[in-house]
Amino acid sequence: MEDFDTGKIERIAKAAGLNDVDSQKVAKNVAEWVLAQGKPVQTVDIRNEVVNELQKVNSYAANLYLWYETTKYKQDKV
Numbered sequence: 001m002e003d004f005d006t007g008k009i010e011r012i013a014k015a016a017g018l019n020d021v022d023s024q025k026v027a028k029n030v031a032e033w034v035l036a037q038g039k040p041v042q043t044v045d046i047r048n049e050v051v052n053e054l055q056k057v058n059s060y061a062a063n064l065y066l067w068y069e070t071t072k073y074k075q076d077k078v
Contacts, residue, residue, distance in 0.1 A: 001040065006031045009050060016054060016061035016068075026053040 006027045013023035033049050034041050047069060054062035 004031065004034050004041075004046070012050060012065065013054065013061070016065045018054075018058060018061050022057045026050070026057060029053045
């Protein structure tokens with residue numbers, strides 16, 4: 001369990017190829033979604049919402065993020 005960090009979402013969005021403005025927009029929208037849940041949110045649900053928000057802005061960035069997440073977990077299991 002950890003506190004939600006909007007900065008992490010911005011960094012993820014930038015790493016996926018978004019500019020500063022779009023990265024901030026994605027982070028803001030995800031943060032608003034987390035708050036609207038009214039309870040602690042699991043990491044996997046936040047990841048899914050990040051993908052949804054990335055998809056709205058840039059489908060290539062969303063696919064890049066999904067690829068990274070997939071390969072990251074494969075490497076963790078090795």
